[in-house]
Amino acid sequence: MSTRGTRYWSSGSIPLIGPDVLGDIISTAADLAIVVSDVGQILSVLINPTHSGFGDLDHWEGRNIRDFLTRESVPKLEAQLRDFASGDMPARAMELNHTDRGDWEFPVRYTLHQIGPDGALLMLGRDLRPIAEMQEQLVSAQMALERDYEAQREYDTRFRVLMDSVRDAAVFVAADSGRVTDINAAAASLLGAPAGDLTNAVFGQEFESRRKGELLDSLKSSAISEMSKPIEAVARRSRKRLMITPKIFRAAGERYLLCRLESAEDAEPASDVLTENLNGLYQEGIDAIVFTDRDGVITSANEAFLNLADIAHVTLARGRSLADFLSRGTVDSKVLIDNATRAGQMSVYATKVVSEFGGETSVEISATYLNDRANPALVFVIRDASRVDALRRPGIGVSDEGMRSVMELVGSATLKDIVSDTTDVVEKMCIETAVELTRNNRVAAAEMLGLSRQSLYVKLRKYGLLSKDPKG
Structure with missing residues (x-):
């Protein structure tokens, strides 16, 4: 490049460019560059080397550019020519x-530049496919939003019709703010x-004798408690005594709280005395x-069990295994469940309950299997036996029959033999009981x-009990 060209460039004129680099500059400046004659014949095709979306277009040279345009694009080109x-x-x-033989189609934005006295034109093109794809995505997103909006309107209409049609009085309350969001x-x-x-x-201000937030806290506590009970309150405007039954959801x-209102006078009194008891x-x-x-797996537990296991709230026990709170874990749980499901019930089983903080309490457990329902359940009654154990420890009570059996041995055997024989009998009885409770599962019995x-x-x-087939 000469100093004259540099001077022209600084003054706003185009510098002198060698023909050997002009093609590289043009192909790099545009995605697609086409040189056409004044009648539209393609003289040369240059593709940006960094753009691979066009493929090989060498077969375009020597052909009329109209052969590679869609029907609606031809009038645009002729108007420019x-x-x-x-x-x-x-x-x-x-x-x-x-378009090329209908195999593919792509949009290009061109600017035309005259480059010679013979009427040749340079068409510098920018590939519009990325923009077209973005527009298509925007259209798809807009259509999806429209569909979601229509679905939302449909659900909202159904909700309004349902709220106005049902006879039950229903109020939706925001659990955090306590404000009414919907009411029928x-x-x-x-x-x-x-x-x-x-x-x-x-919502709380619509009732008498209720401090700010007091009714809301009561409703939330009732909704998450296991035995949800209606809350009685007097409406401030109508002076009616109402029973409020809450249900919490997210x-x-x-x-939110779904509160069902019912007049206390219209509420049916509980007639089942046994159920109440x-x-x-x-x-x-x-x-x-x-x-x-x-x-x-625990589905519900009363306050006495929560106190025994040092559990703050029933929700912390629900969903956990009962074995988590028994000293021998799955061994105790399996013995109780297997015997209760086999015989329908198990009267007394001694073990220890382990609290959340590691404390142990001696207990006696009875289990009952309730299978007369779609989802059978087990109910365990657990009694604190720690005081009974304390009373038993000073001495072990012996039945009259057992005392007579021991006394009959006096004179016929030494004291050492009597104690040894008695110990063997007690030991055998304990082993037989453990094997029977565990249904011959020797790992659990041990x-x-x-x-x-x-x-x-x-x-x-030693006691000839190996003849039984082991279960585990």
């Missing part, structure tokens, strides 16, 4: 759609105000009561007796 032929050089760009006409009537006035109002990351025993009884499924498996086999052989 006429303008150039008349001496009017348009500055605007044009968008043409190329039946609930508004019980509260004594139009539904529009109650929407977004603080939607779109927010917690059993419910009172479950809630206030001194013995721990636990309900589980057939696998021993753990229950505090023996190693090898020691248990020695004692089984």
Whole structure:
């Protein structure tokens, strides 16, 4: 490049460019560059070397460019060629759609530049496929939003129709703010105000003798408790005594309360005295009561069990295995479940309950299998036996029959032999009981007796109990 060219460049003129590098500059500046004659014949095709989306277009050279345009693009090109032929050089760009034997199609935005006195034109093109793909994605996203909006409107309409049609009085309350988000006409009537006035109002302020937040806390506590009970309150506007039954749920990351309102005068009194008594025993009884499924997973537990196991709330026990709270774990659980499901019930089983903090309490457990339902359940009644054990420890009571049997041996055997024989009888009885409780599962029986498996086999052989087929 000469100094004259440098001077022209700095003054705004184009510098002198060698023909050997002009083609590289053009191909790099545009995605696609085509040199055509004034009648549209393709003289040369240059493709940007960094752009691989066009493939090989060498077969275009020598052909008319109209052969590679879609039907609607041909008039656009001819209009531009006429303008150039008349001496009017348009500055605007044009968008043409190329096609090649119908195999593919791609849009290109061209600007035309006259490069010679013979009428040859340089078409510098920019590939519009990325923009077209983005537009297509935007259209698809817009259509998806429209579909979601229509679906939302449909669900909202169904919800409104349902709320206005049901006879139950229902109120939706935001669990965090305590404000009414939705209320139907039946609930508004019980509260004594139009539904529009109650929407977004603080629900607790619609009732008498309720401090701010007190009713909301009571509703949330009742909703998450195992034995949910209606909460009685007096409506401030209508002066009606109402029973509020809450149900908590989560939607779109927010917690809500569905409160069903019922007039206290219209509420049906409980007529089943036995059910009330059993419910009172479950809630206030001194013995721990636990309900589980057939696998021993806790579904509900009363307050006495929570106190025994040092559990803060029933939700922390629900879903866990009962074996987690027994000293011998799965051994105790399996013995209780297997015997209860086989015989229908198991009267007394002694073990220890382990609290959340590692404390142990001696207990006696009875188990009952409830299989007269679609989902069978097990109920365990657990009684604190720690005080009974303390009373038993100073001495072991012996029955009159056992005392007579021992006394008959006096005179016929030495004291050492009498004690040895008596110990063997008691030991054999304990081993037989453990084997029977575990249904001949010797691993579980050994753990229950505090023996190693090898020691248990020695004692089984000693007392002739190895003839039974082991279960484990």
